[in-house]
Amino acid sequence: MPAFFAKWATLMAESTAVRILLPESLAGDAKALLPKNNHLELVFCPTNDSWVRDYGPTFVHDSEIGGLVGIDWHYNAWGGKYPPWDADDAAAARICDHIGIPAIRSKLCLEGGAIETDGQGRLLTTPECLITSTRNPDWSSEAISQELHAQMGVTEILWLSGGGLVGDDTDGHIDQLARFLDPCNIVVAVCDDPNDPNHKPLEDNYRQLRLWGETSEPKVNVHRLPIPAKREVDGQRVPESYCNFLMLGRQRLLVPTFGQPAADEHAIAVIRELACGAQVESIDCQDLIWGLGALHCASRDQPKACEA
Template identity: 40%
Template sequence: MITTLPAEWDAQSALMLTWPHPDTDWHDQLEAVEAVYVELVRALCRYQPALILCPDAAWQARVAGRLSEAGVPASRLIFAPVPSNDTWARDHGPIAVLQSPGPNAQGEPCLMDFRFNGWGGKFASELDDAITARLCEQGVFGDSPWQRSELVLEGGAIDSDGAGSLLLVRRTLIDPARNPGWSQDEIERELRLRLGIRHFLWLEQGQLSGDDTDGHIDTLARFVDRRTIAHVTCEDATDPDHGPIQAMIAELRALRDPDGQPYRLLPLPQPRPLFAADGQRLPAGYANFALINGALLLPVYQDPADAEATRLLQEAFPGRQVHAIDCRALVAQGGSLHCACMQLPAGLTLRAPQA
């Protein structure tokens, strides 16, 4: 059986979101963050369906009403009742692969359910860790098979080129708070088995201030195509992020693709620092974009650099429409747009669970 982890630019069946609710850290910021989710879903549903997780039927009805008022067609929405600790679907959602009996056969989706422990035990996670299993047991993914892995792996920690190469930061997997007792060889063996990875691109450096994930790759560097990597920058030598980011860029320059060739690099601008009410700097950046069928959803921050980031990514993805989403409210809890969603590949059957 050949296993492939699709690239995010490959065809999708839907995008999964876990809607904010009063039992999450958003309880005192719900109005602001829900406005971001509404705008995100409104842009998304022009291109493909949304799978939206809500804690119960009452909250689902409320969310459905808000989206209807925003003009989102109900036919594009699939709801599932699933309790959650938080809303970061990228990290607690399923990681879907395609499995085929041979190189020329069409791949069939299979859902990988890796463990999630709140980014190394920083936050409560028992409900989030159960989300993929609950969805599969409810029949939300039809008859597609699923597998449980004991490896702690957050979706934001990896980025795939769709051809067996994986970009990732070492400390977000080889971490005694996440995977005690797992060596790099053992982690690579598990990722080969579950995701079909053949070429590992490990980074040591890179970190945005205010990031709780210990340096998720989706905040730092992303494949644009199989030969190109977009990445954050920091030109101000007095900025505390300058050293780690410059060191990461040096590592990116040294990476080689499976043919031994260096990657083309696409530097993205840096927005001005954003701060939470308590003075904590927030991890705002443009690498946290999300790809959907025919479009790119870009987090923006009402910053002069927004326009340049939009221009660069529109040039990088000429066949897609860039939709800018104001994510200032979303980044207030330490994540941005890509962190809030998880793509599901084409070929996956999605069904609302039976009442």
């Protein structure tokens, strides 16, 4: 896996600055794998795993201070599934300190992969990842909504309730199920095989999103993005979804592929048609998905401080 991460970081660094979290003990190994590039920076920070999307800060613009702040959510490794998680829970504050912005600690237990926004006040999530006794005991959906509004300025929430992917240990992260490409276009994971156990829950998600998209303002167009056929690793199905793509600003978009050419090419074509001229590139994630996540899960994007 170090070779995969080095290749991925190098690819991203062609157009954007990349910071890589790692323990200082691995600095020599990382430097040996990575090219000399001013867009690549090693940041020494202890962590328990690689899924920085979930424990890293959620960046928001704070009008009162006139700049970025990082929301530091409570984190407990997807409802206490994989101890220890103390280093991960401390990472968001360390990241904010490194880049010189305030960190705001929230009492809400939330993983970054569990939320998806259009950047204009609308948010998609799933109840299984937030309204649970393992993450937020004694929190109602109303209380959670109020906290999301207070910390992120969220004004509209869709609780997508169809269900998640077989093999997904996050309980149904939205970044595997539905993503905004822009405020008026969403891609949603679907399964075209009626015999696959993913078929019904994903169709339910699709129908719910379609109904919501027609009534939300501005209207949202919902596009089907079929998942590849079932694949298992060591007897366990892996949750492969093309929704786990990564946007690199407005110019580039990286799509995970899974070694199924027809399905991979169809997904790339769907996303390319909706990408508003951005360069769409693929990266083979057959190895990364063994950890039950892909590109979006293993990254945390930081917006420019000067953006309004």
